[in-house]
Structure formats: C-alpha cells, structure tokens
Amino acid sequence: MIPFLDLKAQYASIKGEVDAAVLGVLASAQYVLGDEVAAFEREFAAYCDAKHAIAVNTGTSALHLSLLAAGVGPGDEVITVPFTFVASVSAVCYTGATPVFVDIEPTTFTMDPAKLEAAITARTKAIIPVHLYGQMADMAPIMEIADRYGIPVIEDACQAHGSEYKKRRAGSIGISGCFSFYPGKNLGACGEGGIVVTNDDEHAKTIRMLRDWGQEQRYHHTLKGFNYRMDGIQGAILRVKLRHLEDWTEARRDHGRHYSALLSGSRQVKAPTELADRRHVYHIYAVRTRDRDGLQRALQAEGVQTGLHYPIPVHLQKAHADLGYKAGAFPESEAAAREVLSLPIYPEMTSRQVEQVVAAVEQEAYVA
Template identity: 65%
Template sequence: MIPMSDLQAQYKSIRREVEQAVIEVLASGQYVLGREVEAFEEEFAAFCGSKHGIAVNSGTSALHLALLAADIGPGDEVITTPLTFVATASAIVSVGAIPVFVDIDPLTLTLDPVKVEAAITERTRAILPVHLYGQMADMDPLRLLAHRFGLVIVEDACQAHGAEYFGRRAGSIGMAGCFSFYPGKNLGACGEGGFVTTNSDAAAERIRRLRDWGQLERYHHVEKGFNYRMDAIQGAILRIKLRYLEGWTETRRALGQYYGQQLAGVPGIDLPLEAEGRRHVYHVFAIRLPERDALASRLGKAGIQTGLHYPVPVHLQHAYADLGYRRGDFPEAEAAATEVLSLPIYPELSFAKAREVADCVADRARVHA
C-alpha cells in the first residue's frame, strides 16, 4: 500500500530529536505554554515574515480568535469560499457572523476576486480567503477590495505553511493569518495545534489574552476568553519540525513537478496549476477528472491510497442549510468537489513510488478515457 501520507516515516527520521525534546519538557514540569511555546512563536512568526505569532490549540481556534480580534461579531458578513474544510465557516459562525460564499477560480480553486465585489454589502466586514491545497489565493485584488470597502482580511493558511505570493509568505499579508498543525499538515504536531500571525500589536495582545481565559494577569479577567492554549510538548515538537520544513517543502515541490511531468498529456486529467508569482507547497496534489470516483476505486484496488478534498462544498452541507444556499449557486466549486482527487504526496515518498502512482493513474485513466 502507498498511503496518502506516512507520519510514522517522518517520526522515524527525526525520532531522537523529538524524543529528547519531549523528555526535556517532561522534566521541566512546565506543560502548558512556557518557554518552548514562546520560542516556537518567535521562530514560526519569523518564518512567516510576521511581527507577532500566537500559538493556540488548533487551526479552528486560530480562526476564531483572529475574527474576534478583528471585531467581527453578530450580524456581520464574512466573505469566503465554499470549497474548504468546514472549520472555515464554523469559525465565522462561532463569532455570530454570517458566512457569505463566493465561487472559486476554476484554475487555482481559490476564492475568485472578480466575484467577490458583487457579494459585498453594507454588512460585509471581512474577507476570509483560503489558501487551498498549499497555494495562496490571489491576494492583491482582494487587498484592493478590502482597502476600497474598509474590510479586514483574515487568511486561512491552514494548508499553506511556507507558501508564497510574489515573495510574501502565507499569513503575512492580511490583518491575521491562521495555521493548523494537525498531524497531516506540512508542519504537523503530534496532536493538535494552531497559530495566528499578525503585524498588529493590538490584535496580538488581544489574541494572547483571549486564548488564556481573557486574563490580563493571573486571575484578573478583563473579557470573556477561552482555553485555547498550546501544550508545551507540541511547541517543543514543532520547533524541531520547523527546522526541517523548508527541506520537506522542496521535496514536496519536486514530487509535485515530477507528477506533473509524468501525467502531462494524459487524456481527461487536469493537473494543479501553480499560478504566476506563487510558491505552491503541495499540502495535497489534487488532480481533476470527471471519472474521479471510478479512478479512486481502481487505484485503491492497486494499493494506492487517495483522498477527497472536499467532496461536499460547505454551502451544501446539512449543517449549513440554514444559510439558504442551493445546488447550482456556486457551479465552479460544485464541479471541483465532484472531480478533485488527491494523490499521495509527502516528503518521505520516494520518486520510485511516485512513478508507480503516476503510471497507475495514467494507465487507468487512459483505459477509461
């Protein structure tokens, strides 16, 4: 079996460093926040090119706190994409705001700036682009719209650690950037974890307060907050992994290019596009084809695991039926949801195995072309 990802292989490659870091945390007796988390905050913020970094317990918490720091609240509208993990919309709802979906660019599968302006109303307060699959959304047009209409941009960068847009890192362009360190991410914890980047002193101060019960100092709560703190063990592990992230990213990019070369010209398959000026970090390698489910089944029988990211867009999820959207409202996102298939890609995947995957995809695609 060739898996979608292999966390055990990654662990084995850095086992001694990780285990030593964990032992040191256990010996310290400091298990929540603390020195390791503070050091990771400085290092990952610098990696992203941001002034401040605040570590939290999940990517969803990061989104929640970023929206609160932007003063998004009940009745406000936040424009985002329906082709994303449900946490994007959930964070908007959690602050009492209303997700307003806009269709995607069919080439990049990210929020289409051309369609955003038509969705802006007097209640719109923010734009929340999702850097999907490892590629950043088209940020310059979105920034112009935000400036023109007085809106805040919060980046959902949960799949885009180290991705770039004309030389700027994910998480450094909007008022805040939000990251997930779920184990399968390009930078993954051994458990849950999240992060907010921002260049705003005021936003950073408030997010730090909100993640720890709204405390200005111990037992002095100036606003209602949350228990969104990062565990010290996760901070220590992420510090180790961050040292390897650039190398892992370059391997992902090389594998992505290799897949592209091997699958170029295969009938019926559209390959992921790395848009001009962007650095795609290939959180997933998502191809498109009309017979997606049939190909996934054939690859599974051949011992190749694939993934679906995401087969049901958020506006068609039962949990969000109350928003009033219907099938056909966002045709590009709906089409992508039925056609996108993620192939195995991770730094420990050998090029021989990648060749095996590509050959299998090409053979089975051509048979049914």
C-alpha cells in the first residue's frame, strides 16, 4: 500500500528533536502560549518575511480574527472562492458577514482576477484569495483591484507554507496571511494550530488581544475576545518542524516535478501546472480526469491511497444553501470538483513510489 500521507514516517525522522521539545514544555509548565509559542511566532514571521506573527489554535481562527481586525461584521460582504475547504467560508459567517463567491481559474484552481471586480459592491469589506494546493493566487491583479476600491485582502494561505508569488512569500502581500498547522499540512502540528502573519502593527495588536479574551493586559478586557490561544507543546513541536520545512518542501517539489514529467504524455490525467512566477509547494498533487471516481477506485485496488479535495464546492454544500446559489453558478469550480483527484505526495515518499503511482494511473483500461 502506498499511503496518501505518512505522518508516522515524518515523526520517526525527527523523533529525538520532537520528544525533547515536548519534555521541555512539560518541565517548564508553560502549557498555553509561553516562551516556545513566542519563539515560534518570531521564527515563522521571519520565514514569511513578515513583521508580526500571532499564533492561534486553528487556521479557521486565524481567518476569523483577521476578518474581525479588518472591521468585518454583520451586513458586510466578503469575496472568496467556492472551490476551497469550507473553513474559508465558515470564518466569514462567524463574523456575521455574507460570503460572496467568484469563480476560479482552471489552471491554478485559485481566484480568477478577471471575475473579481464584478463581485464588488458597496458592502464589500474584505477579499480572501485562497492559495490552494500549495500554489498562490494571482495576487498582482487582485491587489490592484482591491487597492483601487480600498478593500483589505486577507490571504488564506492554509495550504501554502513557503509558497511564493513573484519572489514574495505567501502571507506577506495582503494585510494579513492565515496559515493552518493541521497535522497533514506541509508544516503540521501534532494536533491543531494556526497563525496570522501581518506587517500592520495595529492589525497585529488587535489579533493578539482577540485570541486571548480581548485582554490588553491580564484581566483588562479591552475587546470582546475569544479563547483561540496556541498550546505550548504545539509551539515547541512547530519550532522543531520549521527547521526542516525547507528540506521537506524541496522534497515535495522534487516529487511534484517527477510526477509531472512522467504524466506529461498521459491520456488518463492532466497534471497540475506550476506557473513560472510562483513557487508551488505541493501540499496536494491534484490531477484532473474525466472519470475521477473510476480512477480512484482503480488506484485503491492497486494499493494506492488518494484523496478528494474537494468533491462539492462550498456554494453547493447543504450547510450554505441559504446563500441561494444553484448548480451552474460557478462552472470552473464545479468542473474541478468533479474532476480533481489528489495523488500521494509527502517528503518521505520515494521516487520509486512516485513511479509506482504513475504506473497504476497509466495501466487502467477505462477511457478517461
């Protein structure tokens, strides 16, 4: 069996470092926030070329607090894409604002800037481009439109740790960038975690208070806040993993290039495209095929685990039927939801395993 992801292999490769970091937190008794979280914030901010980083308990919380710090609330609209994990939209709903969707580009699966301006209204308070699968959205035209209208841009970089656009790191372009450290992410905690990066001093100050019950100092509650703090153990583990992230990223990129070279002439699938002005970090290696479900079943029979990211776009999810969108509203997102299949990719994977996955893809007799 070739697993879709092998977190046990990753832990085995850094077990001594992780175990020592965890024991250090237990000895310090700094279980919530504390020195390890503060150090991780500094190190991750530097990694993203950002001035500030504020660690929280999930990527969803990072998005929620970024929206609140940008002044988003009931009656406002926030523009994002329907082809994403539901958390991108849930965070908007938490503020009382209304999500408004624009479709994606079929090549990158990210926000189509050509469709953005038409979605802007007098109520638009923020724009959330989603850097999906490890490749950033086309930020230059998005920022140009947003700046012209005076609308803040919040980057959903939950799948884009270390990704770049025109040599700029994910999270460093908009007013803030939001990352998730869910265990399966390129930089994953041993549990839940998230972070906001920003170059805006006031934005950082507000988010730092909001994550900790709105406190400016202990028991002085300036804002109505939340319990969104990061655990000390997760901060310590993430510090260890951050030291390895670039090596892991280059391993993912090597596997991505190997996959793409082997699949370049495929009649079964279309490989993802890494654009010349971007650094794709391959959180997901997503191929397109007309018979996605058939290919997934065939690969499972050959011992290859795969994933679906994402089979139902958010605008067609039952939970968001109240937004009033119908099938056909966003054809590129809906086509991607039908056609995209995620193949195994992780740093510990071998070149031989990549070749075995491709052989299994190519040997299937069905017509794609």
